[in-house]
Structures are given as C-alpha cells and as structure tokens.
Amino acid sequence: MEYSREELVDSVPQTGFFGHPKGLGILFFIEFWERFSYYGMRAILLYYMYYSVEKGGLGFSKDMASSMFSVYGSLIFMTGIIGGWLADRVLGSRKSLFLGAVLIMFGHIALSLPGSRLFFLVSMFFIIIGSGLMKPNISSVVGDLYHKEDARMDAGFVIFYLSVNMGALISPFIVGQLQTSYGFHYGFGAAAFGMFLALIIYLIFNRKNLGRIGKRVPNPLTEAEKRTYLRNLILVLIICGVLLYILYLSRMLTFNNFTYFVTFLGIAIPIYYFTMMYRSKKTTTIEKSRVLAYIPLFIAGVMFWSIQEQGSSILGVFADTNTQLDLKHVVGINFVIPASFFQSINPIFIVLFAPLISMLWVKLGKKNPSTGLKFSLGLLFAGVSFLVMMIPTRGMTDTTLINPAWLVISFVICVIGELCLSPVGSSVSVKLAPRAFESQMLSLWFLTDATAQAINSQLVKVYDVMTKAEYFGFLGALAVILGLVMMFYSPWIQKKMQGIL
Incomplete structure (x- = not known):
C-alpha cells in the first residue's frame, strides 16, 4: 500500500521528545553512539597512520597521512550518493541505515585487531561503504518525521546535530586516553563497542518509535531497470578491473594519482547529480527552481567544510607537532595534553551553543535570517577562524610551539559558523528535494563534505610549501x-526556493 508523506508523518507520535516527534529520540541516541565510534576512531587515526611502527603506528609520512586522511573522509561522504540511491530505488531509508550500521561495526572491529596495513585497508573499506549507507539515510528519516511546512524542522535538526557532537565530544577523551595508556588498538576497540550499542538500541526501539517512516521506497526500480543497472554494474566492474591492471603494469597505480582521481570525482559527481535532477522528467518546474537555489548553497558548503575538516587533518598535525602540550610550560600544571583531546573542542562548544542557536531560530520565527544569510554567516566565521591562526604562526619555524589557547579560539569561532550553516543545510536539503530524489538530495548535502575533503587532499600537500x-x-x-x-545573492536564492523558508 502506498502512503502519502502526510500519512507517513502521522504514523509517528508528533510529541514525546522535548516537543518534537517521539522518533527523534531513538535517532538521537543511535546517532550519538555511531558518532562516538566514528569520531573516537578519527581522533587517533591520523596519528596511527604517521606514527612509526615502533610506536604502534603504520609508519606513513605526515604528508601522505594527511592526504590519505582527507581522501578517506571524502570517500565516506561520497558513498552517501550510493546510499541515497539505494534508499530511493531499492531498500528504503530504514533498511539502508541498518545495513550501513552493521558494516561500520565490522570495520571498527577490523581496525581494532593488531595487524598490518591490510587490516587498515579492510577496515577503511567497510567503514566507507557503511557510512555511505547510514549517514544520509538516518538524516533523511529525521526529515521525514516532520511535515515540510513544520516550523520545528530546523530546530529538530539542531537537536539531532547535538547528538552528533555529544558523541564526538566524549569519544576523543575515552579513545585518546586508551590509545595513550594501552595502545591504538584498544582505542579502536572502544569505537567498535560504541557502534555495537547503536545497533542494539535501533533493534529494540525502531518499530515503536519510527512507525512507517523510511520503509517506503520513493522511486523503485522497474524489472527492466534492474536488468539494465545489473548489466551496467558488471560492465563498469570489468572496465575498472582492466584499468587497474594496466595502471599497475605501467607503475601509475600510486596513492598520489589516486588522490587526483578522488578530487576529480569530488567535483564531477555533484555536477552530474545537479544536471540529472534538473533535467529529469520527474522534476517539476517548481522543483527545478529549487534545485537552482541549492547550487550556491552547495558551493558555500564545500568552502565551509574545507576549513572545518582541516581541524582534524592540518590542525590535528599542528596540535601534535607545533603546540605546547605540556601544561607545565603554559599554566604551571604538571599534565601533558594528548593531541587527540583537541578533537573534542569542536563538539564541546557545539553542545554548549547548539541549544542556544536552536532556541534563537525558534524565537525569531518569521524574522529568521534567510537560508542564504545563515550560510553566509557560516562562511564568515569559518574564514575568521583561519585568519586568527595567522597571528601565532607568523615567523614561526617547524620547531616552534604555540600556546594551545590559539587552537581553542580557532575551533570555537568555526563552531559558531558550523551551527549557522550545517543543521540548516540538512534541513533545507529535505525542504528543497524533488519528490523523486528525496534521499539523494540529502546525500548531495553530505557530498559538500566529500568534495571539500577531496579538494583538501590536494591542499594539504602545499601546507609545507607555503x-x-x-x-x-x-x-x-x-x-x-x-x-x-x-x-549579496541571498535574496535571489530565497526567490528561487519558491516559498520554502
């Protein structure tokens, strides 16, 4: 039986979680544990890659580790397109996010096993594919809890975003301390346990709290389309296999060339998707206008995430190599800060500021800044967060150690920008999505991060040149x-959104 969006929304109690739909509660806690596992792993992953084998690492150079870190992050968000497509055409959002969670758990388990670079690559594969299935679809389910005209949606995404950052806040302290005291693999094991808890919570509560949300396949494949896609998939796999073999024989199968390929994909895929959605016969005239409005928002998102994600790569290395971690030399306290602890600065202030921003948007009501203005504010704060770092780095050498307060200031300024832009980006993606591309539109929002990190994989290479x-x-x-x-262009964007606030 085919249900309308209104019927699907009404299948979930519309109150029960701080004035929001009851289903938001279960998604909040699932996302909390999934993000605990991801950000805990991520807090120590960069160091695991470039620390020497004697120190328990993999022994990559810092430049290669930073570039690999960006490529890995890019592919995680890039596969969100696949996850969104599978949800829209084959599985539905709920099945996609559950399958993704299972794969992520196995990826963290593989990373927690003592071994070689092979286990590292296997774990990355599972986490990349699993995140692509889970990340866009759990956000899509959040958006489906509300009617499109529901003024609570922006605030709901801010609350959901709070769960992301609560998990990200706690995990670097726990995982980082385990890594410092017992070794990398104990830290990765804690991340695996967090993902296991997310799965248990979902299995217990999903039917009662989420109703029919996410079970519908919005644009299912016909039998003819299934045969066509299967044939094309086999053909693509064969071509890719032949190309990889040729590149291997010609000694061109290098990591550096792979980063160029990922950067190309990061730019080409969103161009393809915007073109495909705009030209689709299933996209109405009003929906086409909204797709056009989404393009500048996408570009702004890429610029923002390019800076924000370097808090884990460039600033992560900076914290480890150019920051005074011994507090005895700073404030006279006999304590050495693990470099991974700096990855909790962002979520700490997200947790502190998110309720205030959420209440502000609700209180302003119809006087809310437009979506374009919120995005511009996000970019301005992100830019200032990097401009601030010019002050302590002027004239510094490779061995100079700066006061850790500078990193804290930079992270906090970027956090304010993130709260202006990121939750609103998820919300507006749901609102502007053509009906036939609901999950894929949310995947396109996550692709802003993929494109940013694909570009970052090249930018980090010039960090030591400049x-x-x-x-x-x-x-x-x-x-x-x-x-x-x-x-300047926000009025034009608002006009093209065709009545969407």
Missing part, C-alpha cells in the same frame, strides 16, 4: 570573500 601564516591567511580570506558574495 608558510603556515600564508596557508591559513589564503583559505581564511577566500571563505570571507565567498561569504560576502553569498550575502
């Missing part, structure tokens, strides 16, 4: 300029 002050100054200024451009 001075640190030049690097932070260039990217910071670029974000500020783009933020001002977004502010």
